[in-house]
Amino acid sequence: MSKFTSRILLVVLALCLGGCSWFQKKIEEPIKDAATMYQEAHEQMASGTYDTAIKSYEKLQARYPYGVYAQQAQLDVAYSYYMTRDQASAITACERFIKTYPNHPKVDYAYYLKGQALLGEGGSDAFSSLITPLQPLEQRDPKGLEEAYDVFRQIITKFPNSIYEPDSRRQMKALTDALAAHELLAARYYLNRRSPLAAVNRAQHVIKTFPESASVEEALSIMIAGYDTLGIPDLRDDTRRVLSQSYPNSIYLAKR
Template sequence: MLRSVALFLALLLSACGLFPKEMEDTKAWSASKYYTEAKSELNDGNYAAAIKLFEALEARYPYGRYAQQAQLEIGYAHYKDGEQALAIAAADRFIKLHPNHPNVDYAYYLKGLANFNDDLGLMGIVTEKILNQDMSERDPKASHESFENFKELVNRFPKSKYAPDAVQRMKHLVNVVALNEIQVARYYMKRGGYVAAANRAQYALKEYPQTPATEEALFIMVKAYDALGMTDLRDDADRVMRKNFPNSRFLSDSTGTNGEPWWKFW
């Protein structure tokens, strides 16, 4: 028994002796060595390993360009790893610590990207890419925040190389938020909440004009006012819709050709 215990302790001490050597080797790395190894892990998709190395770099060499770049890379690694909140936190930290850094525009851009893809995760990515879920069916909070992030980037750094992409994403996000209002209006229509549906559709028209949501917003207003017996408002909305969307699919399919209620169009 004592012999077994002695053998176990000998093996344990031998194993423990390996770790100081590994730690000593790593501690001997230069800042550039840390950065190179971390970037290699990042490029290979080993995001957790990359983050640990970038964090070790910053802890070992807290000052200088490598540490600053590591802070940005940590945010990007979290973003690629699907950790949107951690990516945003890293970007916010970088902005706070280095507001005048030449690459601070990327931190704003990264925040926008993280919010743009917020609430996806693994299952969200599968749904978005494979099942083609409409972004407007998701919680609009992240879309609003993403828009504001990109807007701040474009306003602060209009000549940034990330600005053109940010502008395109902002245009898309406006459409997304507008369609989200339509999703809510549809919900009210299907449940007989005609006043709420009309108000939501009207809000979409006012706040997000000239978006793809406009056509359906007008259609919902026509049907909601009709159900409420508000014929003047119904006719006004119908006139505007027919003038702007004479070939609208809603006009051709709204009469219930299959004998079903019109709201089953959706």
């Protein structure tokens, strides 16, 4: 046997031994069951290591894609994304759960978490909100507020006995006030820019669309000023009467 052939045999033998050792090691590694994997991921989430928890939950779902642990893992992943302020991923995870398990006992929670994520809330601690403070609701994109409103509306409609129903109603009230206040900002802007017709139209929209909001009082006041600038005294006086009857102590009566 030549020296070259001997060297080849030695290399092959070394590879075989190494491979067998690796194979033996893989056999000896215990395969964790779904319950164990879920418990480990849940402990990571509970300790606030959300990024690590997300990876652990995803491993669980890849190995055991069916069953109660995989289902709960999807919800926990959504929550973990929410707590890291990755709102887009949280919303996507909630929507996936709702689509996959529309009759799940906890699907109302998926709706509720989606609504909170649409509001841009979340964060694992109070300090995170100091770093990236949230805008007041009325200053945000109204499209997102409208989407969140619709999600909370679905909760009270589809799940009237849900534990999230009372807070969903509270959120809807806050969103109604915010959307009305957003329109009022525009009406005020147009009035200050001497565009009375645009100001009146925006103020009318507040009154018609959000009649129960706190912005109606000022909206009436803006309409009075707008009609006065436009030279329409009849509509001005009619609106003033509505303001005085609806808000007899209004601070705007003296101004208008």
